[in-house]
Amino acid sequence: MRKGFWKQYQTFQSRRLDALLHALAGVNTSGPVGKLVHSLAVPMVALGIFLMLWSVGAANVTTSLGALPGPVQVWTQGIALYDEHLAERDKERAFIERQEQRNAETLANDPGAEVKLRPYTGKPTFFDQILTSLGTVMVGFLLASLIAIPVGIVCGMSSTLYKALNPLIQTFKPVSPLAWLPIVTMVVSAVYISDDPMFAKSFLTSAITVTLCCLWPTIINTTVGVSSVDKDLINVSRVLRLNWFTKTMKIVLPSSIPMMFTGLRLSLGIGWMVLIAAEMLAQNPGLGKFVWDEFQNGSSDSLARIMVAVLVIGMLGFLLDRSMLMLQRRVSWDKSLVLR
Amino acid sequence: MNEQNHLELTGVSIDFPTDNGPFRALQDVNLKIGKGEFVTLIGHSGCGKSTVLNIVAGLHQATAGGVLLNGREVREPGPERAVVFQNHSLLPWLTAYENVELAVKQVFRGKKSRSEMRQWIEHNLELVHMTHALDKRPDEISGGMKQRVGIARALAMQPEVLLMDEPFGALDALTRAHLQDSLMEIHACLGNTVIMITHDVDEAVLLSDRIVMMSNGPAATVGQILHIELDRPRERLALADEPRYNHYRSEVLKFLYERQRRPVDDSAPANRASAEDDVKPKRFARLRIVGG
Numbered sequence A: 001m002r003k004g005f006w007k008q009y010q011t012f013q014s015r016r017l018d019a020l021l022h023a024l025a026g027v028n029t030s031g032p033v034g035k036l037v038h039s040l041a042v043p044m045v046a047l048g049i050f051l052m053l054w055s056v057g058a059a060n061v062t063t064s065l066g067a068l069p070g071p072v073q074v075w076t077q078g079i080a081l082y083d084e085h086l087a088e089r090d091k092e093r094a095f096i097e098r099q100e101q102r103n104a105e106t107l108a109n110d111p112g113a114e115v116k117l118r119p120y121t122g123k124p125t126f127f128d129q130i131l132t133s134l135g136t137v138m139v140g141f142l143l144a145s146l147i148a149i150p151v152g153i154v155c156g157m158s159s160t161l162y163k164a165l166n167p168l169i170q171t172f173k174p175v176s177p178l179a180w181l182p183i184v185t186m187v188v189s190a191v192y193i194s195d196d197p198m199f200a201k202s203f204l205t206s207a208i209t210v211t212l213c214c215l216w217p218t219i220i221n222t223t224v225g226v227s228s229v230d231k232d233l234i235n236v237s238r239v240l241r242l243n244w245f246t247k248t249m250k251i252v253l254p255s256s257i258p259m260m261f262t263g264l265r266l267s268l269g270i271g272w273m274v275l276i277a278a279e280m281l282a283q284n285p286g287l288g289k290f291v292w293d294e295f296q297n298g299s300s301d302s303l304a305r306i307m308v309a310v311l312v313i314g315m316l317g318f319l320l321d322r323s324m325l326m327l328q329r330r331v332s333w334d335k336s337l338v339l340r
Numbered sequence B: 001m002n003e004q005n006h007l008e009l010t011g012v013s014i015d016f017p018t019d020n021g022p023f024r025a026l027q028d029v030n031l032k033i034g035k036g037e038f039v040t041l042i043g044h045s046g047c048g049k050s051t052v053l054n055i056v057a058g059l060h061q062a063t064a065g066g067v068l069l070n071g072r073e074v075r076e077p078g079p080e081r082a083v084v085f086q087n088h089s090l091l092p093w094l095t096a097y098e099n100v101e102l103a104v105k106q107v108f109r110g111k112k113s114r115s116e117m118r119q120w121i122e123h124n125l126e127l128v129h130m131t132h133a134l135d136k137r138p139d140e141i142s143g144g145m146k147q148r149v150g151i152a153r154a155l156a157m158q159p160e161v162l163l164m165d166e167p168f169g170a171l172d173a174l175t176r177a178h179l180q181d182s183l184m185e186i187h188a189c190l191g192n193t194v195i196m197i198t199h200d201v202d203e204a205v206l207l208s209d210r211i212v213m214m215s216n217g218p219a220a221t222v223g224q225i226l227h228i229e230l231d232r233p234r235e236r237l238a239l240a241d242e243p244r245y246n247h248y249r250s251e252v253l254k255f256l257y258e259r260q261r262r263p264v265d266d267s268a269p270a271n272r273a274s275a276e277d278d279v280k281p282k283r284f285a286r287l288r289i290v291g292g
């Protein structure tokens, strides 16, 4: 009784709040046009309020690098970063062109001469760092998923294995990426010795650190998903005498896919956060290094540039999560499922 | 009934491990069922009907005694003893057709060609009048339709024994009547041995050759067996005026509400009853409708 009352009270309250907000915003939410306005206008208003508070608040905070940048400065720096990127690309093109021209001349004089195209080694721009980070997180995350999903399935199906592995999983799960980093760095330098390395060591270090932190949520959620398959469905497979493979493919996997994706999304989110921290700490190329370099640089624009990076990191994290969600929608059998 | 030793339960007892020691759910259950016989199990909630069915299915192992099917001991589940589960247990990610296909592929692998399998699947779905929804998934069809597909899946295994745990328990009276009629038709035509659990006295009398009434648990066992000697095919409307029908009906009711009345001061805690209310609201709702 009490519970029901409280719930009613709550919905009543939130409805009143909604009505108040609508009245303030002056929108009418009934009808299709109203709905569209509602779904567009409400976030816009919220964004507007956020920007206003930001610019007012930031102006009042003075740091050793001047006042905290507001939205306008950050926007300007965003444009500046893009221009720098374009300028760098132009330089690169010019550099390659010059080389090609020189090589062509050499070849014209002496057709047997050996010519080389040296790659351009300019400073990576903000956008290069974004691509590096995205690539690293994807590699680390894929590696983790390739390990974690099978391990989770096996753990979910065999309680013996679960009991064997659970203490290890629970111990490693809360370890901060920053603690893994030195170990990973040392191991990679010791083990990965090659004259013509396919991957840079810094890339491997970052990716493996991401992997180590991405493993756990996927393992745990997959295990739970697999072990909580409806007992009646398991009985169906027993009555039909399905073999292990058919049972896994037809019953266990489809019913644990939602949990598996919950784990994967958690993992990807963690991986993205971990990567930025690892890049900052280890000075490995990527967005984390960009932030750290700007911090060390300490020019008047640095704070605004860091804020650009923060916003980009946030938006990319959001996009990564959305793309996992889209993948889940494609793979999941239950199209009516509301996914958030 | 021909061949009384087709399916034989001898001295079946089962203990479930619980926190305060083993709990004896069934004690010395003996039952002989002939080929093609239709037997219903009836008894109060929690007396052990599902447990009996699961032992025959091979999903539970008896602690003492055992089950023989055609002289061979039942040790594990198998498609020759198909089960229709109480909550249909269709795989939600497969369509009606695919659900039946999974069973058919498993049972008839190497015995039927692709096109024969296809025909067999469609034939079985036709038996339960479901050919119009072959490509619908369980969440797109009604409860009665799901139960039909579950029955089609079981029939498609071509089982010797069909085990049904309250197959129509969650359905409204009208759908229930339709499915009972379909079931009688199918049984007349295929002649499988059927063991069915029900709470509905009318259903039991209408469908069965014998009604097995179980005593209350713990240590439940067969209390009384009632032979229903009504001619087949049976017509539910005609039966309403049939004195023998009403006699059988009152026999079962007497057993349930006089001889095996649930003790009021049940040793089970009071919250148990309310938990059951939540699980099976339909059953109580129906009783109210009949009463009012």
Ligand SMILES: Nc1ncnc2c1ncn2[C@@H]1O[C@H](COP(=O)(O)OP(=O)(O)OP(=O)(O)O)[C@@H](O)[C@H]1O
Pocket (backbone or CB within 6 Å): B016, B017, B018, B023, B025, B043, B044, B045, B046, B047, B048, B049, B050, B051, B052, B217
């Ligand atoms: N796996 C189990 N572990 C422990 N006790 C069990 C288990 N399965 C059943 N029981 C107990 O055995 C008894 C019989 O259960 P069963 O499910 O067979 O009853 P039922 O007659 O089918 O009841 P209902 O009509 O409500 O379905 C109950 O007291 C139940 O608590």
Ligand SMILES: [Mg+2]
Pocket (backbone or CB within 6 Å): B049, B050, B051, B165
């Ligand atoms: Mg039961």
